[in-house]
Amino acid sequence: MFAHKLLEPERLASRIAPMLGLVGTMIPMGPALKSLSDGNLAQVSGSLTVAFSAVILALIAASITYWVSVVSQRSSEESELI
Structure with missing residues (x-):
């Protein structure tokens, strides 16, 4: 139980990061679509890059936080066996 509590921040970060990425993708899409309708392709390109x-x-x-949580979990499991 103690090891599970220690790994919780990494597990949480590995699940929340993709959600924030989706939000970060959707926010610039509104201005990109507006610029597309206005014919401003330079602004579309900038918004899509963001x-x-x-x-x-x-x-x-x-990926990094998931990897850290897996490595930490394995090391805590190994230390429990010793």
Whole structure:
């Protein structure tokens, strides 16, 4: 139970990061679609760059925190066996 509590922040971060990436993707999509309807392709490109960057960063963060939680869980399981 103690090990589970220690791993909770990493587990939580690995689940929340993709959600934040989705939010970070959706927010710039509104201005991108508006710019598209106005014919301003430069603004569309800028907004899409921000949107895709947000999702990539969120997935990287989720991957790193998931990896940390798995490694920590394995090391805590190994220490319990000793």
